[in-house]
Amino acid sequence: MRIVSVKQGIAPIASDIANAYIDFSKMTASIVAVTVEGEGGRRATGYGFNSNGRYAQPGLLAERFVPRLTEATEAQITGPDGRLNPQGAWAAMMKNEKPGGHGERSVAVGVLDMALWDAAAKLEGLPLWRLLADRYNGGQADEAAWVYAAGGYYYPGKGVDALVEEMKRYLGMGYATVKMKIGGAPGTALADALAEDIERIEAVVKLLGGDGSKLAVDVNGRFDLPAALAYAAALEPMGLRWYEEPLDPLDYSTHATLAEHYGPPIATGENLFSMLDARNLIRHGGLRPDRDILQMDPALSYGLCEYLRTLDMLAAHGWSRRRCVPHGGHQFALSIAVGLGLGGNESYPEVFAPFGGFADDVPVVEGRVAMPDIPGVGFEAKNKLFEVFKGLG
Numbered sequence: 001m002r003i004v005s006v007k008q009g010i011a012p013i014a015s016d017i018a019n020a021y022i023d024f025s026k027m028t029a030s031i032v033a034v035t036v037e038g039e040g041g042r043r044a045t046g047y048g049f050n051s052n053g054r055y056a057q058p059g060l061l062a063e064r065f066v067p068r069l070t071e072a073t074e075a076q077i078t079g080p081d082g083r084l085n086p087q088g089a090w091a092a093m094m095k096n097e098k099p100g101g102h103g104e105r106s107v108a109v110g111v112l113d114m115a116l117w118d119a120a121a122k123l124e125g126l127p128l129w130r131l132l133a134d135r136y137n138g139g140q141a142d143e144a145a146w147v148y149a150a151g152g153y154y155y156p157g158k159g160v161d162a163l164v165e166e167m168k169r170y171l172g173m174g175y176a177t178v179k180m181k182i183g184g185a186p187g188t189a190l191a192d193a194l195a196e197d198i199e200r201i202e203a204v205v206k207l208l209g210g211d212g213s214k215l216a217v218d219v220n221g222r223f224d225l226p227a228a229l230a231y232a233a234a235l236e237p238m239g240l241r242w243y244e245e246p247l248d249p250l251d252y253s254t255h256a257t258l259a260e261h262y263g264p265p266i267a268t269g270e271n272l273f274s275m276l277d278a279r280n281l282i283r284h285g286g287l288r289p290d291r292d293i294l295q296m297d298p299a300l301s302y303g304l305c306e307y308l309r310t311l312d313m314l315a316a317h318g319w320s321r322r323r324c325v326p327h328g329g330h331q332f333a334l335s336i337a338v339g340l341g342l343g344g345n346e347s348y349p350e351v352f353a354p355f356g357g358f359a360d361d362v363p364v365v366e367g368r369v370a371m372p373d374i375p376g377v378g379f380e381a382k383n384k385l386f387e388v389f390k391g392l393g
C-alpha cells in the first residue's frame, strides 16, 4: 500500500443564506483527491471535502497534514490484513499534534480521512456503507436512512409565505420532517424576536397538519441561557421534533440547566470536533439518552476514524447509535448512517450544492433515502459534485 498523490483545492460554497449566527456569503470548502496504490499495482482515488460551515483549510493541509500523509510509510497505512488502513494513516497525520485545542485542524484531517475511506472501499470494490457494516456492525446495514430536509434559512426579503412555500417543496420531494432556522431576528428585543419566531413556526406547523413532531428548529448556538429558557417555555407545548443548538456548543452546564426545564428533545453536537469534546457534552451537558439527538459531523471532526471512537464512547455511556443524526447533509455521513445503523442523516434539498445531497436519481421516499450500490462513498453517482472533484486533475 502506498500513497501515490494527494491533491487539494478550494471550492466555493457561498450563498445569500444566513442562520442566526453567520451568513454564508464567503463560505468555502476544501476538496482533496488521494490516490492510493494497493496490491498488484491496483490504484484507487478517494475524494474528500469538509462539509459546510467551516472554511477551507489550505494552509493546514499544505503545511502539515498532506506532507505527513504523503510521507507515511507502507507499514503505517497497511493493516495486518494487507488492506488500506485509514486508522494508521490517521495516526501518521496526527503525529506531533498536542491534545486539546482542536481548532480547525479537525477539519483538515476530516477532509483527508473522507478520501482515505473512499479509497479503501474502492480498493475492495465495496460501497463504503457495506465495508463499514462488515467491519464494525456485524454485517448489518440499514436499507435506507431516515433523512430530514434542513432549510428555512434567513434570506434577504424572505417572509413567512416564502418559508412555508419552501417547506411545501420539501414535502413534495418526499421528506416527512423539515427543519428551519430561528433566533435570527437581528437587534430585536427578546420578546419581539420570540413573537416573530412563534409566528414563523406556527405557519410551518400548520402546513404540517398541526403536527409539531415533524418540525425541528435550529438556533445555531445564538442564545444565552435566559433566551434559551424563554424560547423553551414557548416551544415546549408545540412538541417539536427537536430544539437544536440553543446554546453555545461548548457551554455544557447551561445545556444541563436547559434540559431540566425543557422536556422534548434537544439536539446539538455539530460544532464538537473531537471524541473528547463529545464526551464532555455527554458527561456534563445533562442530555438524555432516551430522546436527545447528537449531531457530530465526521467530516468536520477528524473524520470517521475519530467518529468510530465517538461511537464507542457513546456506547460506554449508555447511548444508542440511533440517537446520532450527523450534521452536514452529505453522502459520507449517509454512508456511515446506513452502514453503522445511526438514527439518520441531515439533508439539504436546496442549499450547499453540490456538497449537500445524495446520489442523483435516488429518491426520498417517505422521509428515507437509500445508498447507491457502487464502490466507495458514492460520489461518482452524484454528477455535479464529481465534476468539482475532477477539477483537481
Ligand SMILES: O=C([O-])CC(=O)C(=O)O
Pocket: 019, 052, 053, 150, 218, 220, 270, 327, 328, 346
Ligand atoms: O446553518 C448551518 O450552519 C448548518 C446547520 O446548522 C445545520 O445544518 O444544522
Ligand SMILES: [Mg+2]
Pocket: 218, 220, 244, 245, 270, 327
Ligand atoms: Mg444546525
